[in-house]
Amino acid sequence: MIEQILRSIEQIPAFPTTIFKVSGMLNDEDYSVDALTEVIKFDQAIAANVIKMSNSAYLSPSRSIGTIREAVLYLGQRNLLKCVQTAGVSRFFQTTGQRQMATAHELWEHSVAVALMSQILARKILKREDERLYLAALLHDVGKIVMGEYIYESFEMIMDLVTRRGYSFLEAEEEIIGINHAELGGMIAAHWHYPQEMEMALTYHHRPDLAGDDTTTVWLIHLADQICLLAGITGGMDGLAHRGVDEVMKKFSFYEKDLEVGMLELVEHLQRARDLVGIVAG
Amino acid sequence: MSEMVVGIADLKVSNKPDDILTTYALGSCIAVAVYDPMVNVGGLLHYMLPDSLLDIGKARANPGMFADTGIQLLFKSCYSLGAEKRRIIVKVAGGASILDNTNYFRIGEKNIMALRKIFWRNKVFIDGEDTGKNCNRTVRLHILDGKVTVKCSDGMTKEL
Numbered sequence: 001m002i003e004q005i006l007r008s009i010e011q012i013p014a015f016p017t018t019i020f021k022v023s024g025m026l027n028d029e030d031y032s033v034d035a036l037t038e039v040i041k042f043d044q045a046i047a048a049n050v051i052k053m054s055n056s057a058y059l060s061p062s063r064s065i066g067t068i069r070e071a072v073l074y075l076g077q078r079n080l081l082k083c084v085q086t087a088g089v090s091r092f093f094q095t096t097g098q099r100q101m102a103t104a105h106e107l108w109e110h111s112v113a114v115a116l117m118s119q120i121l122a123r124k125i126l127k128r129e130d131e132r133l134y135l136a137a138l139l140h141d142v143g144k145i146v147m148g149e150y151i152y153e154s155f156e157m158i159m160d161l162v163t164r165r166g167y168s169f170l171e172a173e174e175e176i177i178g179i180n181h182a183e184l185g186g187m188i189a190a191h192w193h194y195p196q197e198m199e200m201a202l203t204y205h206h207r208p209d210l211a212g213d214d215t216t217t218v219w220l221i222h223l224a225d226q227i228c229l230l231a232g233i234t235g236g237m238d239g240l241a242h243r244g245v246d247e248v249m250k251k252f253s254f255y256e257k258d259l260e261v262g263m264l265e266l267v268e269h270l271q272r273a274r275d276l277v278g279i280v281a282g
Numbered sequence: 283m284s285e286m287v288v289g290i291a292d293l294k295v296s297n298k299p300d301d302i303l304t305t306y307a308l309g310s311c312i313a314v315a316v317y318d319p320m321v322n323v324g325g326l327l328h329y330m331l332p333d334s335l336l337d338i339g340k341a342r343a344n345p346g347m348f349a350d351t352g353i354q355l356l357f358k359s360c361y362s363l364g365a366e367k368r369r370i371i372v373k374v375a376g377g378a379s380i381l382d383n384t385n386y387f388r389i390g391e392k393n394i395m396a397l398r399k400i401f402w403r404n405k406v407f408i409d410g411e412d413t414g415k416n417c418n419r420t421v422r423l424h425i426l427d428g429k430v431t432v433k434c435s436d437g438m439t440k441e442l
Binding site: 168239 | 290306308310311330336340347378380381387388390417418437
């Protein structure tokens, strides 16, 4: 089955280059509004979602945005990039097969929640937002999309290990399928020729302790993921059957109370971010 | 049948026999379903955290966030529809945990403890319960007869 799964990585559509182009242009303080507008317009799927999202209460509560040019002008660099990233990544969550452990929509909701939570944590811990972290968080479970196509037949066996024998979902995936969704996500990142940091973040998001040095992104995604699981936004039938790595709390001098405050903030953010979740139909 | 969805940190009450109060995606959060069979009044709360002392301002704006403020409002709201404490049946579900090997991430357990303390102090018995474990739950309360069902993310459904 592994060979089949690995082969299917080749079938995954290319990663939208628009995201990298926009990100590169926004890094230049003197970016041209016209050039940026052209790049975004060129990718019609992204453009349509950018308009939809830029009118969400989460991004621009004060004015109505009708064109890409207005979005570029009024959203601000940070929110514009988030918008393009979210719109671009959402296409990978549009597969709606029955043969999946979670509906793509549930998985998308979880992915957006982890991305929002990653920024709440980044503001607290790094004292700034982090666009690369946001993108990695959006994609952290992308391996489940591919896995979902194959897991159906093995699903009962996996759930049996989880419910009866105390396995984590990840351990059960490894035992039954031979690979877990996080490793698979890392391979997809490699297939997209993603930066190493991103590949590591996807591969080790359940085991940040194995990721080596200088891996703040991995640890933050791990913590954001745990908080979303606790809040019930789990994205699939694996529910809360994942292990938390407690070093994450010490690493960031985080206490139980901080987790609770984080959960409160997450729920408030999600209420305003309904449109971000809603951009994927089906 | 009409479904009324109770969001996270939210509560709803009803006395319409057609209504089914539903709450989705309980992780470490807890659903408290209360029902007075004499007047067919029921309510469902989905609280997130054990203690409103964490943020009194938020608790005031949104009492359903916390066990203490949420349970109090749930009972009061049912009383206002004619329910009486001595007849109320209480069922609870949720409070799941992740599989951690540590003492962190114990919000689910703390949520269950908070609930027990509040009911103990107020001499209220819990008539049905499905708490703990590692699954995500969906809870439904049927106003017609007070039936409470719990559906787990692993696919099992049971009646409390």
